[in-house]
Amino acid sequence: VIVGGTVSQVVKSRNPAVKEGEYIADYAGWQSYSVGGGPGGGVFGVNKLDPNMAPISTALSVLGMPGMTAWHGLMNIGKPKPGETVAVSAASGAVGSMVGQLAKLKGCRAVGIAGGKDKCDYVVKELGFDACVDYKAEGANLHKALAAAAPKGIDIYFENVGGAVQQAVLPLLNDFARVPLCGMISQYNATEFTGGPNWAMLLIKRIMVQGFIVSDHADQTGKFFAEVAPLIKAGKIKYREDIVKGIDKAPAAFIGLLKGKNFGKLLVQVSDDPTRK
Amino acid sequence: VIVGGTVSQVVKSRNPAVKEGEYIADYAGWQSYSVGGGPGGGVFGVNKLDPNMAPISTALSVLGMPGMTAWHGLMNIGKPKPGETVAVSAASGAVGSMVGQLAKLKGCRAVGIAGGKDKCDYVVKELGFDACVDYKAEGANLHKALAAAAPKGIDIYFENVGGAVQQAVLPLLNDFARVPLCGMISQYNATEFTGGPNWAMLLIKRIMVQGFIVSDHADQTGKFFAEVAPLIKAGKIKYREDIVKGIDKAPAAFIGLLKGKNFGKLLVQVSDDPTRK
Numbered sequence: 091v092i093v094g095g096t097v098s099q100v101v102k103s104r105n106p107a108v109k110e111g112e113y114i115a116d117y118a119g120w121q122s123y124s125v126g127g128g129p130g131g132g133v134f135g136v137n138k139l140d141p142n143m144a145p146i147s148t149a150l151s152v153l154g155m156p157g158m159t160a161w162h163g164l165m166n167i168g169k170p171k172p173g174e175t176v177a178v179s180a181a182s183g184a185v186g187s188m189v190g191q192l193a194k195l196k197g198c199r200a201v202g203i204a205g206g207k208d209k210c211d212y213v214v215k216e217l218g219f220d221a222c223v224d225y226k227a228e229g230a231n232l233h234k235a236l237a238a239a240a241p242k243g244i245d246i247y248f249e250n251v252g253g254a255v256q257q258a259v260l261p262l263l264n265d266f267a268r269v270p271l272c273g274m275i276s277q278y279n280a281t282e283f284t285g286g287p288n289w290a291m292l293l294i295k296r297i298m299v300q301g302f303i304v305s306d307h308a309d310q311t312g313k314f315f316a317e318v319a320p321l322i323k324a325g326k327i328k329y330r331e332d333i334v335k336g337i338d339k340a341p342a343a344f345i346g347l348l349k350g351k352n353f354g355k356l357l358v359q360v361s362d363d364p365t366r367k
Numbered sequence: 368v369i370v371g372g373t374v375s376q377v378v379k380s381r382n383p384a385v386k387e388g389e390y391i392a393d394y395a396g397w398q399s400y401s402v403g404g405g406p407g408g409g410v411f412g413v414n415k416l417d418p419n420m421a422p423i424s425t426a427l428s429v430l431g432m433p434g435m436t437a438w439h440g441l442m443n444i445g446k447p448k449p450g451e452t453v454a455v456s457a458a459s460g461a462v463g464s465m466v467g468q469l470a471k472l473k474g475c476r477a478v479g480i481a482g483g484k485d486k487c488d489y490v491v492k493e494l495g496f497d498a499c500v501d502y503k504a505e506g507a508n509l510h511k512a513l514a515a516a517a518p519k520g521i522d523i524y525f526e527n528v529g530g531a532v533q534q535a536v537l538p539l540l541n542d543f544a545r546v547p548l549c550g551m552i553s554q555y556n557a558t559e560f561t562g563g564p565n566w567a568m569l570l571i572k573r574i575m576v577q578g579f580i581v582s583d584h585a586d587q588t589g590k591f592f593a594e595v596a597p598l599i600k601a602g603k604i605k606y607r608e609d610i611v612k613g614i615d616k617a618p619a620a621f622i623g624l625l626k627g628k629n630f631g632k633l634l635v636q637v638s639d640d641p642t643r644k
Contacts, residue, residue, distance in 0.1 A: 252565075252566060252567070256566070271566055272570075274565075274567045274570055277567050285562020285565060286562060286563045286564050286565045286566045288529075288551075288554065288562060289529060289548055289551060289563045289578070290529070290551045290554050292578040293548050293549075293550070293578040293579075293580075295578065296577075296578045296580055297577075297578050298576070298577040298578070299566070299569060299575070299577075300573075300575040301569040301570040303570075303573055306573060
């Protein structure tokens with residue numbers, strides 16, 4: 091079974107702590123039914139879901155792994171200060187959209203980087219980022235377009251993609267910049283790795299780069315929920331889910347993800363959701 | 368005047384706070400005499416020296432900028448834990464020798480990298496590192512030799528040099544490794560920068576890289592002195608100074624530094640030191 095986070099309804103239970111009909115977040119992978127807690131038994135150890143608090147799908151998006159990834163990377167690694175400029179790649183995605191909105195709530199300038207006019211419009215008009223640069227449209231002009239969108243330079247670069255976007259962003263980093271290094275999606279299909287930036291730049295500008303994987307930080311889950319769930323409920327943070335129906339669509343959807351075709355957190359719905367009528 | 372830290376005796380003073388005959392640490396540059404506080408007026412704002420506490424030259428070595436660089440980078444960025452392995456390049460130098468000795472005092476395995484048998488012998492036999500790898504002798508085998516010297520991998524890499532040494536070290540970094548990025552001496556004469564490592568490695572291993580320059584951290588000076596001066600006085604930290612006599616020797620000495628020819632903190636003595644008889 092291919093691994094992956096899931097939300098499910100309990101069909102049968104011999105465990106008195108989990109009743110039939112209840113909803114759980116789990117890590118059951120790409121399948122229609124799973125047995126037990128599933129491999130890993132839940133990344134965050136918070137399994138039961140209350141469908142009255144938020145749609146159960148959010149346990150896979152804003153209130154799940156992507157949301158906590160954004161929050162942990164920005165808050166605990168990036169440590170934004172009011173007036174700073176935060177840039178984020180894959181800005182319309184589940185992680186990126188949360189990063190920019192949290193940055194705005196912290197009093198920062200939020201600059202997104204995304205592929206295509208629709209995504210950039212969404213990032214600025216719906217999510218409230220100050221600017222969004224379309225890397226597909228800008229091509230070789232990406233660095234210039236970013237410099238215009240971040241006239242005071244970049245203090246935090248939340249890195250999701252690597253590659254050409256990274257090369258355009260790094261020269262804009264200010265002294266003492268922080269780079270929460272969350273993903274390198276442009277590299278995941280690479281057959282050989284190209285070199286990264288020479289570290290002399292990191293030294294001269296006293297830059298900090300921190301690779302992280304959110305599942306290492308399960309101890310932060312309570313703090314994340316306490317801070318972010320009320321913002322979701324109050325409508326202060328918006329989110330978008332790209333729901334593909336049918337497990338047979340999962341492979342094509344996954345390939346599309348690596349090419350940036352999804353718009354919002356990509357979810358595969360394998361059966362009806364009784365909570366969403 | 369070429370910039371540089373200095374220790375001097377006051378020849379004339381119209382400032383009642385500084386008396387003729389006293390000793391000061393300053394940033395007066397490459398000259399035999401200077402006027403006033405000198406440009407910058409002292410990197411650490413601690414100017415007067417007590418020759419009875421330690422030789423005045425140590426204000427330029429273990430109790431000055433290099434010592435504090437080692438201490439700040441290792442303690443505040445690297446955050447060593449007992450049982451971890453700390454590797455440091457330019458290990459026989461003023462910074463590197465302090466890094467390894469502090470690591471040992473913290474209960475870590477200290478692995479040095481230095482150029483030549485004399486330097487490596489000094490690092491192990493005099494300074495007490497657990498191992499030292501001679502990058503000049505190992506050549507293309509450097510990575511293998513390092514792997515043998517650090518059988519549990521490397522948790523902290525204190526980076527002074529960049530280049531081929533960096534390339535040999537990085538694959539040995541453990542998950543959650545920290546890299547205080549202090550210098551890139553192999554690059555200082557480069558006419559073009561080669562690429563650094565692809566960041567996918569930093570992400571997968573959740574590595575932190577932090578460029579730093581010690582003069583940004585003058586607020587740590589008091590803590591540094593309080594922790595390190597007693598260790599120097601008690602002989603728990605050894606140091607070596609490579610003193611070249613005559614300001615006319617400074618250019619050749621500086622060029623030699625970039626080639627790794629000095630052994631210990633390179634100082635140029637421009638006049639007699641009355642405290643050292």
